[in-house]
Amino acid sequence: MIEWSQTQIKAFRKTLLDWYDAHGRDLPWRRDHDPYHVWISEIMLQQTQVQTVIPYYERFMATFPTVEALAEADEAVLMKAWEGLGYYSRARNLQRAAKQLVEDYHGVWPQTVDGLKALSGIGPYTAGAIASIAFDQPVPAVDGNAFRVFARLLKIDADIAQPKTRQLFEQVISRIIDPQRPGDFNQAIMDLGSSYMTAKQPDSANSPVKAFNQAYLDGVEERYPVKAKKPRPxxxxxxxxxxxxxxxxxxxxxxxxxxxxxxxxxxxxxxxxxxxxxxxxxxxxxxxxxxxxxxxxxxxxxxxxxxxxxxxxxxxxxxxxxxxxxxxxxxxxxxxxxxxxxxxxxxxxxxxxxxxxxxxxxxxxxxxxxxxxx
DNA sequence: CATGCGTGGCC
DNA sequence: TGGCCAAGCAT
The missing domain is CATH 3.90.79.10 (Nucleoside Triphosphate Pyrophosphohydrolase)
Structure with a gap:
């Protein structure tokens, strides 16, 4: 693993955010920073691709436009809205959290990572995403993209399949994240991870951050991220x-x-x-x-x-x-x-x-x- | 901490 | 085809 100087960090932030400003994706949940919108999209996007989520998100917002509407929804109607998305406990936790928000928080969102993690279905990644995107908190949102992107940029050899590895990445990214635009920074990393720095067949030669990609520069990009294989079904x-x-x-x-x-x-x-x-x-x-x-x-x-x-x-x-x-x-x-x-x-x-x-x-x-x- | 939990897409 | 991956979380 390599470490960046403060100068390199600042150069990386500018390069990344300039690219994001010019080429970031226009997605339905990026029209504003409403925590409800950010939350629903982040839950749907867990282990699920953007293209799959878009129509579900649009229908969901039409059916349950507010936290209150979600809290009061008939569970069968909610499950019908989630039908086909999989990991159905996400939908049940969503409604549990909506009721928590309405009844326990009187509709006022917690704005910190720890406060958000207290809500059902919100773990370290989603808490970081909501805190940074909706509330401008300078905290990392470490998902599969962040693991992959930073593993390659910095040649991090830790196994990302190991739960404790998250702490390492959170520490590393905390120093690199742009404190002025944390939400955009986190989303830019995700866009990078789903365009140039993909899991398979990355296109690092044309990536806006190729000069920062040590694994690519060393010709060993295919070694990263390090990830233990899972047993087959x-x-x-x-x-x-x-x-x-x-x-x-x-x-x-x-x-x-x-x-x-x-x-x-x-x-x-x-x-x-x-x-x-x-x-x-x-x-x-x-x-x-x-x-x-x-x-x-x-x-x-x-x-x-x-x-x-x-x-x-x-x-x-x-x-x-x-x-x-x-x-x-x-x-x-x-x-x-x-x-x-x-x-x-x-x-x-x-x-x-x-x-x-x-x-x-x-x-x-x-x-x-x-x-x-x- | 390891395991359980859906589905779709890609090669 | 099977294997792997995709904006993870609860227990």
């Missing part, structure tokens, strides 16, 4: 039960915590759970597995079903850490069946269209439609 196999009656589907509501919390999907049976019912799981044939699925549904929910494969390849969906393979089964259920022990209910397509559904469920419906049509 674990494959998991499920049966998805398609149970229809009177133009309705029997849908299951997922638990209130964990993956796709509270979302509605077809009843899903983990293949592993079904195999546990056999004393010799390694010898179970595909036909016998279907019987085990029927047994498991009977044991778990007191429902008698008969299942038949719908055909086609399993529907696959990859999450950050899991890869699901869902085999659809056409299931028939006694229409007088007692659903008291089943965590779900009958829903029509119209009703399903009104609520937020995860992408996985959308894929499952698409598969059914393609089979039905064929």
């Amino acid at each position: 674990v494959k998991q196999y499920f049966y998805g039960l398609v149970i229809q009656h009177d133009q309705q589907f029997l849908m299951q509501q997922r638990p209130s915590n964990g993956l796709l919390a509270n979302f509605w999907t077809f009843p899903l049976v983990a293949q592993e759970e079904a195999l546990k019912l056999s004393e010799t799981p390694e010898l179970v044939t595909p036909e016998e597995q279907l019987q085990l699925v029927e047994q498991l549904v009977q044991q778990s929910y007191g429902l008698t079903v008969h299942v038949v494969p719908m055909g086609g390849r399993p529907v696959t969906h990859t999450f950050t850490h899991r890869q699901w393979h869902v085999t659809l089964l056409n299931a028939t259920l006694d229409k007088d069946a007692d659903l008291s022990y089943f965590p779900g209910k009958w829903l029509s397509r119209d009703e399903l269209a009104q609520i937020a559904l995860p992408k996985l469920q959308e894929k499952l419906f698409n598969r059914i439609d393609s089979i039905t049509k064929a």
Whole structure:
């Protein structure tokens, strides 16, 4: 890692901000510095690309124009507005924080990093972003861009996958950030990280700060940032039960915590759970597995079903850490069946269209439609 | 501190 | 295709 002199720091600030003034992106949330606008955009932008966020942001602001509107929103309406963005706890934390702001803060925003971090869903990065952009606090906002940009500029060898590395970057950037224009400085770094100093195929030769990019100047840019690799998603196999009656589907509501919390999907049976019912799981044939699925549904929910494969390849969906393979089964259920022990209910397509559904469920419906049509 | 948590895009 | 990345946070 190298260190800059005070002269170099001042030259870097001017070069960066001159470039930002001339070439910074015109984004919907940059029309003003309203903390509500900054906040919503920053939460949406977590682990999500700008191009994806723009239409969501526009619709969100039209639906929930103020903190008060968000605080009072129907949760189902809120989730529908977030549908497809992923990481749905972001939306739930958003409303939790809106209620905190209205009820505990009487609508007055905390303006410091520590004050902002007390709000649900606001961590060190988002607190720094709001504090600097909305309240002109000279604090860093260290996201993936800042990690990547400064790792290359200064040849910082610390592993950015390690949580403690954040402290190092915050200290380094705190000395470099322009105290006169901290919000613009932080946003300029992000624009730089998403244009010239990208993760893959950077274009540092044409970057406005190439003279400050020590990794590039030394011809070792591809070594930075240093980042430990993550384990690949674990494959998991499920049966998805398609149970229809009177133009309705029997849908299951997922638990209130964990993956796709509270979302509605077809009843899903983990293949592993079904195999546990056999004393010799390694010898179970595909036909016998279907019987085990029927047994498991009977044991778990007191429902008698008969299942038949719908055909086609399993529907696959990859999450950050899991890869699901869902085999659809056409299931028939006694229409007088007692659903008291089943965590779900009958829903029509119209009703399903009104609520937020995860992408996985959308894929499952698409598969059914393609089979039905064929 | 390590792990869990969605989705889309790119090569 | 699989692997990696994209304006992270809660627990």
